[in-house]
Amino acid sequence: MRYLVMTAVFLASLILQSTLFSHLTVAGVKPDLVLMFVILYALLHGPKEGLLIGLLGGLLQDFLFGQFVGMNALPKLTVGYMFGILERKIYKENLLIPIAAIFLGTFINETILYLLRQVSYLLGHAGGTSLNYLESVRHVILSTAVYNSCLAPLIYTKFYKSSQKGVLRTLDG
Amino acid sequence: MLRYIVNRYVLGFLALAVLALVLISYTGRDRTDLTPVERVIKNAAVPVESAVNTVLNGISNTFSAVFTIGSIKEENEKLKRRVAELESENILLRGYGYQNLRLRELLQFKDTVSRSFDTVSASVVGRNPANWFETVTINRGGADGIKKNMPVITSQGLVGQVINVADNSAEVLLIVDSSSAVGGLVQITRTPGVVEGLPDKTGYLKMNYISKEAPVREKQVVVTSGLGGIFPKELPIGRISKVELESNGLVKYAIIRPFVDFNHLEEVMVIKSFFGDNRSSPTGGGEAR
Numbered sequence: 001m002r003y004l005v006m007t008a009v010f011l012a013s014l015i016l017q018s019t020l021f022s023h024l025t026v027a028g029v030k031p032d033l034v035l036m037f038v039i040l041y042a043l044l045h046g047p048k049e050g051l052l053i054g055l056l057g058g059l060l061q062d063f064l065f066g067q068f069v070g071m072n073a074l075p076k077l078t079v080g081y082m083f084g085i086l087e088r089k090i091y092k093e094n095l096l097i098p099i100a101a102i103f104l105g106t107f108i109n110e111t112i113l114y115l116l117r118q119v120s121y122l123l124g125h126a127g128g129t130s131l132n133y134l135e136s137v138r139h140v141i142l143s144t145a146v147y148n149s150c151l152a153p154l155i156y157t158k159f160y161k162s163s164q165k166g167v168l169r170t171l172d173g
Numbered sequence: 174m175l176r177y178i179v180n181r182y183v184l185g186f187l188a189l190a191v192l193a194l195v196l197i198s199y200t201g202r203d204r205t206d207l208t209p210v211e212r213v214i215k216n217a218a219v220p221v222e223s224a225v226n227t228v229l230n231g232i233s234n235t236f237s238a239v240f241t242i243g244s245i246k247e248e249n250e251k252l253k254r255r256v257a258e259l260e261s262e263n264i265l266l267r268g269y270g271y272q273n274l275r276l277r278e279l280l281q282f283k284d285t286v287s288r289s290f291d292t293v294s295a296s297v298v299g300r301n302p303a304n305w306f307e308t309v310t311i312n313r314g315g316a317d318g319i320k321k322n323m324p325v326i327t328s329q330g331l332v333g334q335v336i337n338v339a340d341n342s343a344e345v346l347l348i349v350d351s352s353s354a355v356g357g358l359v360q361i362t363r364t365p366g367v368v369e370g371l372p373d374k375t376g377y378l379k380m381n382y383i384s385k386e387a388p389v390r391e392k393q394v395v396v397t398s399g400l401g402g403i404f405p406k407e408l409p410i411g412r413i414s415k416v417e418l419e420s421n422g423l424v425k426y427a428i429i430r431p432f433v434d435f436n437h438l439e440e441v442m443v444i445k446s447f448f449g450d451n452r453s454s455p456t457g458g459g460e461a462r
Contacts, residue, residue, distance in 0.1 A: 015218065017302030018310070019226045022436075023233060028374030029304045047182045055189055063214040065301045066308060066344065067336050070196035077193065081186045113305055116197065121352065123198075131351060131372045139373040140304050 002168045003056065006041065010034050010057045014064055027143040031151050032106065034061055034072075038080045039105040040098055040156060044163040047084030054080025068120065075112035079105045092160060095153055102152045106145040114141070205321060207337055215310075215339040223298040223312055230439065290405070292326075292442040293317050298342070307350035307370065308333075309438060314341045322403050324444045330409035330432035331355065331397060332441050343443075348410070349376055349435050356400040357410055359427075362388050365398055368410055368429065376436070378411060378429040385425055389416050395429050405447040 013033035021030040034057040042050025058073030066072075083101055090097050114136050121131075162168045200208075207215070295311040313319050315338045325332040325345045333347040346353050349370040357368035357380050364387040366380040383389055393413045399406030411431035418425055 011218070014302050015222050015225055015299070018299035019222060019229055021302070022300040023229065025436075028376075030302065032303070034302070048185070051182065051186055051189065055193075058193075060214070061302065063211045064218055065299075065303070065310070066306050067200065067346075068197045069200040069208070069211070070193035072303060074190060074193035074197070077186070077189055081182070110304075113303070117305060117352075120197070136372060144304050 003052075005167050006037070006053055006056065007060070009037055010060050013037065014061055018065065026147050029140060029143045029147060031147045032109070032144060033151075034058075035076060035079065035106060035109050036102055036148055036152060036155065037159075038076050039083050039102050040152075040159050041163075041168075042080045042083040043087060043090065043098060043101055044092060044160065044168075045084065046087040047081050050080035050082075050084030050087075051077050052080075054078070068116075071113070071116055071120075074116065075109040078112060079109045082108065095156060098156045099149045099152045103145045103149040106148045107141060110136075110141040110144060207339055211337075212339050215342055219298060219310065219312060219339075219342040222310065223296070226298050290442075290447045291445045293319065293445060294440060294442050295343075296440055297438045304374070307347040307353075307435070308336065309345050309347065311343050311345055311441060311443070312341065313443065314339045314343045316340050318445055319343045319443055320445075324404045324408070324447075325441050326408060326444060327433050327438070327441050329434075330411065331404065332433055332435075332438065334403055335443065345441070347435055349378060349431065355404060355410065356398040357395045358398040359383075359387075359389050359413070360394040360396045360407075362393070364389050365400075366395075366427070368395065371428075376431070377414070378431055380413070380427040380429055381419075381424070383416075383425040383427060385418070385423065387425065389413065389425065389427055391416060395427075405444065 017030055017033055021033075024030070038050070038054045038057050041053045045053075054077035055073055058076035059069070061072040061076075062069045083105055086101070111133075114131065114133060118131060159168070293313055295313040295317075297309045298312050299310040301308040311325075319335060319338050321335055321338055323335045325334060331348055333345045333350070333353065335343050336346045337344045347370070348355055348368065351370045351372040353370045355368045357366050358364065359366070364383055366383045368378050368380045371377055371379050380395060391413050395410045395413060397404040397406060397408040397410060409432050411429040413427045414430045415428040416425055417428075
């Protein structure tokens with residue numbers, strides 16, 4: 001059930017990101033709603049669930065947009081797994097935790113994406129220029145991380161309640 | 174801590190990570206077709222995207238109409254003056270056109286840059302949600318005869334090239350993407366270079382590998398060179414806004430402001446075939462790097 005709900009959530013986020021949020025860019029970047037959901041889900045459900053949901057969200061994004069299948073799945077499942085490990089170690093009621101997690105998670109996600117992009121450039125799968133990491137941090141990574149963490153409080157409360165009592169709760173642990 | 178390291182999930186994670194890497198390398202730029210899964214998902218999602226986009230564009234148009242009503246009158250005046258100006262210029266140019274034809278006949282000149290494009294118009298229904306990839310989805314696909322690598326333009330200039338095709342949609346790699354590379358030519362001096370996207374989200378382009386002595390200056394127009402066979406020759410790309418020496422001191426580069434407004438792409442045209450193109454369907458390889 002919760003996988004179905006998350007699939008719907010991911011699809012809705014992807015469509016919003018590709019339409020509405022391309023009008024609402026801040027410093028040239030759009031937020032990554034799918035990643036935010038992956039991180040929050042992982043924080044509340046643990047590493048196994050985080051891994052699977054990261055894979056689901058990333059693959060959907062790959063299937064819908066772009067060229068390389070797995071380019072978004074790999075960073076997202078990694079981030080889902082990493083934040084899943086933190087599940088038992090944090091106070092979930094504190095709103096600062098998800099904000100910090102989303103900031104850090106976005107940074108990790110974008111860094112992995114940067115590395116993948118760089119590798120595919122070096123292997124000749126993609127053309128164009130080689131990117132400099134610090135430049136990328138300055139122009140893309142940092143602004144995405146800030147944008148994402150600003151949106152975090154808007155969805156966390158609802159998400160938390162749903163994970164405890166609503167449609168996203170884990171039935172059998 | 175050890176408990177987490179020797180966890181069976183770690184194995185699962187590693188397996189999935191390797192799987193993803195294999196998938197990425199398998200789906201590189203050289204593949205010709207989409208996988209069935211991608212096809213099904215894209216076919217299902219494009220109508221929804223298209224609908225959402227229509228509604229959003231409607232809203233944004235209404236808003237901008239309300240906010241700009243004051244300046245419209247002034248703009249109207251300005252436009253009327255401009256139309257009169259252009260009309261007189263047009264008459265002059267038509268004269269030159271006829272003169273050109275006459276001179277051409279005189280010289281038995283073969284028309285090599287005739288713009289006989291076979292185009293399909295398409296609407297942009299979505300942008301890539303990730304910040305790393307400047308691609309858009311258009312609402313025409315294999316069913317309309319669109320194939321991989323076909324050039325995409327607007328009336329302002331070059332937009333990009335098709336990188337993958339589903340039945341009723343296609344993905345277009347914009348020239349502002351940092352993995353895009355187009356053979357360019359400074360229109361007036363015929364200086365060649367490679368036009369690439371900049372990764373800094375400013376929407377500017379960079380023309381690389383211009384020789385140090387080349388007479389390249391600001392405000393000159395850059396067009397496609399037609400080398401590589403993907404893009405036809407003489408499509409406008411943009412105007413040079415800055416020329417600088419590369420840090421190695423050997424070549425120059427130019428920063429180009431593209432003619433196309435990539436933040437407000439709505440209608441585009443896909444060039445299915447163009448004059449001088451011997452192949453009926455462009456295939457991969459040979460693009461300028």
